[in-house]
Amino acid sequence: xxxxxxxKRVPAPGARINITADGQExxxxxxxxxxxxxxxxxxxxxxxxxxxxxxxxxxxxLGPAEAEEQLRYAVSVGMTGAVLLPTDxxxxxxxxxxxxxxxxxxxxxxxxGEFDLILFGNxxxxxxxxxxxxxxxxxxxxxxxxxxxxxxIVDRVAxxxxxxxxGRETYxxxxxxxxxxxxxxxxxxxxxxxxxxxxxxxxxxxxxxVGQPGGLWKIVLQRPAETKSETIILGTGPDAAAAVxxxxxxIGVL
Amino acid sequence: xxxxxxxxxxxxxxxxDPATKPNPGGVAVILVVVEHDRGALSxxxxxxxxxxxxxxxxxxxxxGESADHxxxxxxxxxxxxxxxxxxxxxxxxxxxxxxEVVAQTVRALSPAIVLACGTDRGNEVIAQAAAxxxxxxAANCVSFRPDAxxxxxxxxxxxxxxxxxxxxxxxxxxxxxxxxxDAEPATVQxxxxxxxFAGSLDSSLARSIVSGRVERQAGVTLSTAPVVVGGGRxxxxxxxxxxxxxxxxxxxxxxxxxxxxxxxxxxxxxxxxGQTGTRIAPDVYFACGISGAIQHWVGAMASKNIIAINTDRxxxxxxxxxxxxxxxxxxxxxxxxxxxxxxxx
Ligand SMILES: Cc1cc2nc3c(=O)[nH]c(=O)nc-3n(C[C@H](O)[C@H](O)[C@H](O)COP(=O)(O)OP(=O)(O)OC[C@H]3O[C@@H](n4cnc5c(N)ncnc54)[C@H](O)[C@@H]3O)c2cc1C
Ligand SMILES: Nc1ncnc2c1ncn2[C@@H]1O[C@H](COP(=O)(O)O)[C@@H](O)[C@H]1O
Numbered sequence: 001x002x003x004x005x006x007x008k009r010v011p012a013p014g015a016r017i018n019i020t021a022d023g024q025e026x027x028x029x030x031x032x033x034x035x036x037x038x039x040x041x042x043x044x045x046x047x048x049x050x051x052x053x054x055x056x057x058x059x060x061x062l063g064p065a066e067a068e069e070q071l072r073y074a075v076s077v078g079m080t081g082a083v084l085l086p087t088d089x090x091x092x093x094x095x096x097x098x099x100x101x102x103x104x105x106x107x108x109x110x111x112x113g114e115f116d117l118i119l120f121g122n123x124x125x126x127x128x129x130x131x132x133x134x135x136x137x138x139x140x141x142x143x144x145x146x147x148x149x150x151x152x153i154v155d156r157v158a159x160x161x162x163x164x165x166x167g168r169e170t171y172x173x174x175x176x177x178x179x180x181x182x183x184x185x186x187x188x189x190x191x192x193x194x195x196x197x198x199x200x201x202x203x204x205x206x207x208x209x210v211g212q213p214g215g216l217w218k219i220v221l222q223r224p225a226e227t228k229s230e231t232i233i234l235g236t237g238p239d240a241a242a243a244v245x246x247x248x249x250x251i252g253v254l
Numbered sequence: 255x256x257x258x259x260x261x262x263x264x265x266x267x268x269x270x271d272p273a274t275k276p277n278p279g280g281v282a283v284i285l286v287v288v289e290h291d292r293g294a295l296s297x298x299x300x301x302x303x304x305x306x307x308x309x310x311x312x313x314x315x316x317x318g319e320s321a322d323h324x325x326x327x328x329x330x331x332x333x334x335x336x337x338x339x340x341x342x343x344x345x346x347x348x349x350x351x352x353x354e355v356v357a358q359t360v361r362a363l364s365p366a367i368v369l370a371c372g373t374d375r376g377n378e379v380i381a382q383a384a385a386x387x388x389x390x391x392a393a394n395c396v397s398f399r400p401d402a403x404x405x406x407x408x409x410x411x412x413x414x415x416x417x418x419x420x421x422x423x424x425x426x427x428x429x430x431x432x433x434x435x436d437a438e439p440a441t442v443q444x445x446x447x448x449x450x451f452a453g454s455l456d457s458s459l460a461r462s463i464v465s466g467r468v469e470r471q472a473g474v475t476l477s478t479a480p481v482v483v484g485g486g487r488x489x490x491x492x493x494x495x496x497x498x499x500x501x502x503x504x505x506x507x508x509x510x511x512x513x514x515x516x517x518x519x520x521x522x523x524x525x526x527x528g529q530t531g532t533r534i535a536p537d538v539y540f541a542c543g544i545s546g547a548i549q550h551w552v553g554a555m556a557s558k559n560i561i562a563i564n565t566d567r568x569x570x571x572x573x574x575x576x577x578x579x580x581x582x583x584x585x586x587x588x589x590x591x592x593x594x595x596x597x598x599x
Binding site: 026147 | 291296347349350353372374377378381382384385386388389390391392393394405409410411412413414415416417418419420421422423429461462463464465466467468469470480481505513516517519522523524526529530531537538545546547548558559561562567570572573574575576577578579580581582585586588589590592593594597
């Protein structure tokens with residue numbers, strides 16, 4: 001089985017997001033980078049499928065040269081190949097990103113054979129466009145569902161479950177297909193020593209991304225208004241219990 | 255209003271009569287895509303209709319015969335026309351089939367704006383339509399400025415950050431973030447004219463239609479409980495949640511947690527609050543041993559009251575909460591439970 005997983009390098013802000021002076025990016029000078037939790041789970045799902053069914057799992061990202069860090073991390077947790085679509089002009093819009101990714105997939109498939117399954121995150125952590133995977137699937141003419149919270153492959157059919165208001169819905173997509181997954185579909189593993197070594201040695205295949213800018217133009221980022229009121233410190237240690245229960249009585253939940 | 259075109263329609267086309275394109279040069283037509291589950295209206299759709307009223311004349315689209323009965327209700331929320339797509343493939347939800355119906359309707363109507371609510375399905379269907387139409391799509395908007403070259407403000411990072419963006423396209427595809435507006439009926443009660451049309455969809459689109467359902471398993475945490483006791487890494491272990499469970503039970507509440515907890519395998523991801531978990535809005539949220547990273551905060555900030563319990567006075571959760579106790583949660587939580595029991599007896 002051949003699986004491809006698309007991930008995006010994003011900063012990992014903690015208590016607060018700071019924005020660069022030009023308002024175009026998150027100020028990441030003091031931040032670590034990661035891949036979105038949904039996509040981490042997509043990587044784990046790919047690793048598990050290849051363990052079960054055999055084959056190979058490739059991770060792909062479009063982003064700055066530094067995104068190699070995220071590719072190597074994915075290799076350390078089970079991916080067998082890595083592809084970088086290097087950009088050096090900031091974040092690409094969703095249409096342009098999708099075009100570059102689908103073109104790269106066609107190129108990879110023409111030499112290495114079709115991917116049975118292409119996995120995406122439900123949405124990217126930073127821009128949350130909810131569309132790159134859908135656009136790629138359409139460009140490739142493959143069925144796609146987003147929001148997968150369970151996934152198994154039986155007889156070349158992908159069985160996908162996703163949450164709904166009343167429970168879970170199931171979908172059965174014939175391979176080759178595209179699935180967007182959500183965090184919770186599995187618990188991603190940590191890299192092993194062997195995995196770390198493999199990731200250092202792995203070749204990163206570079207493909208020049210192609211795509212014209214699309215129609216969603218970022219103007220400026222801003223922080224939402226904070227409605228800050230002073231924190232009332234009810235006390236220290238267990239002695240504060242009485243004050244806490246006073247508050248609960250005042251709120252009326254007791 | 256649209257009429258189904260008779261014999262000439264090809265496969266793949268929803269068969270509109272292009273001569274009936276409404277309002278040439280008149281008020282902007284806003285096509286609102288209505289979300290429903292086999293005929294049960296999603297309340298989120300009413301938010302989309304409410305938001306659309308300030309933008310122009312609303313024409314709603316319902317997909318599948320099971321939704322025909324919604325026309326009156328959609329009229330009460332401002333829809334002037336309800337286009338009703340009928341096809342045997344539209345008996346249940348399928349992202350590709352629904353996206354194709356939206357794309358074909360857009361081609362026939364050329365609305366100024368296509369709008370749905372930014373739920374899982376809403377975003378998925380508009381993304382499918384956007385792919386088919388090769389148009390840009392802005393998900394989870396909180397405001398629209400049609401006069402200024404169509405600028406929108408949209409959510410990034412699940413709402414921790416806002417983006418002002420412009421949508422450069424003849425037809426604007428957008429979703430409005432869920433809960434960004436409160437649904438309200440139109441002041442002038444109109445009735446929507448139903449405009450049923452027979453669609454023909456390529457059979458290949460059936461491959462992503464819902465194939466079955468599993469009812470909700472017992473023991474799933476309710477996102478509507480009035481009291482939530484949340485635990486973070488500071489709880490220290492799966493067993494450490496016992497006292498939190500006791501406090502929650504005493505108040506008729508439930509236990510939720512942070513991603514540090516689910517990542518450690520201490521609790522199930524179904525209990526995770528935050529950007530990649532669930533958003534909650536209880537009357538009281540106890541945040542025990544949770545630092546208050548923005549991705550957690552964004553899921554908890556709608557709580558009416560937050561009581562942080564943390565050893566660190568400078569923790570973000572402490573500085574943002576309305577109330578805080580500084581101390582070890584392993585001592586503070588049982589003391590609160592004991593005090594509640596004492597007052598009750
Ligand atoms: C894209 C993205 C999405 C994310 N989505 C989510 C999400 O949906 N939900 C989420 O929760 N996180 C999410 N995160 C992770 C988030 O950034 C934080 O890492 C996480 O919330 C930290 O969890 P925590 O507060 O439990 O742990 P920590 O940050 O380690 O905080 C532990 C806290 O416990 C306190 N403490 C320790 N011992 C005690 C004690 N005995 N008594 C009282 N207090 C004590 C400490 O002072 C500290 O404040 C996301 C991250 C990224 C990058
Ligand atoms: N720059 C990128 N490189 C690789 N994959 C991406 C990129 N941007 C988005 N994706 C994938 O597309 C999914 C949806 O992204 P979005 O449409 O931005 O919400 C993400 O979860 C990723 O799996």
